[in-house]
Amino acid sequence: MISGRTTTNIPYEHVRRGRGTRPLLAVALLAVALLALPAEILTALPRFSLLTGTRCSACHYNPQGSGIRTELGWSTMNQVGAISPEDIGLGSLYSGETNTFFDGLMTFGLDARLQMAKLGRPPNADRKVIPMQFAPGIAITPFEELAIYGTYNAGPTRYIGQTSYDFAVQYQPGVTLPSIRVGYIQPSTGIRHDDHTMFIRRDAAYYSTPIIPPNYNDWGGEITYEGQRWLTVNAGAFSARGLAGKTELSIDSAQPLYLARVVLWPQLLDEGLNGMLGGSYFGNGDFRMMNAFAGIGLADKATIYGEGMYLRTSDDRIIRNLMMQGSYQLAQWLALEWRYEWGLSEQAATGPFYASSFVVGTQFFLLPYLEIRPEYRYFENDEYGMGQYTVQVHAFY
16 A cells, blocks of 8 residues: 555555655766756556556556656656666665665655757757756645645746656545545546657647647646556546636636546456556636547557547537557567557648657667657658658656
8 A cells, every 4th residue: 555545456565655765876877968858758667557457546646647656656667677787886885775864764766868850850960968947846645545746847848838846645435445635736637648649639730739738737636546456537626726827728717627537457367468548627617628438458468559539629629639659568678559540630720730650669768767769750741741860868766
């Protein structure tokens, strides 16, 4: 049990609390040296849930995933890497048994990213090294039922509606009872991905406008029920001021945004299959965003999942986006990935706009807590097409 949440399908002996030798991680130092701090993303990987049959709340304080990791989420990655730290003389830096301090009272985390990619439209797209994120975080658990946690992304914001920090107070009186989370948080819409370029949260066909910006947060509260192994239910209400600043979405800032989300987690344990099926509604007044998603995973081997998004605004703008993504795990430290996306944006005054995208790449963990993600991306819309390779370095703790 971590912060009052169940860790179904993961042996209890992997959940450790208490004092131990804490590593001064080399990857954290690398992140500090590399990253010049603009904020971008801080999220989880949906494929991990399908590979392990475990919900995001087992490894993250945030029930939908993202942000600071629980002790279980930290410990599951501390031996995952192509190179063993002991083989290159770094064993002492990875010798810690926990990411908690003061007998479990405080937990620390970090996410830092650097990416090389082209910016702009062809033929004027220039390849640059882009500091994406430097986001330390902390969680305080004064007692088992209560967690107070947050992260801060140092640097300027890039998108309207993007924020620099999140903060939550989360209370759950028992593992089979609902939890309530209040603060400056992101509503649990659809699947929370770790790539802000994905169609599923933006108007990809019409100037690539974000709908749910990277690191979008707003004041509000959310109730999460996961008392049954096969079920997740979220319901919440949030201020609309953050998204209302995006005038093209025509959101009424005087009305709250309401959220409803249901996810089923079917499993066939004998066959090693883990499933996911769900949907969400998010909106106020004439702004309505609906997501539906489904996926299946073969334990520790392969996943495939998809998500569709339908959005309608008060100015009769309609956006339809679809995404399919798959992965194959060659080793614990290496996975192949692919993704196809399609988007349609239409409005009576402008007509339809189309876009599509294809991405193929790998997730390669060179050392524990140090990921290198090379990808090839091709994007096309009604005006232009562009292919490019990108490389992302992700240091986390």
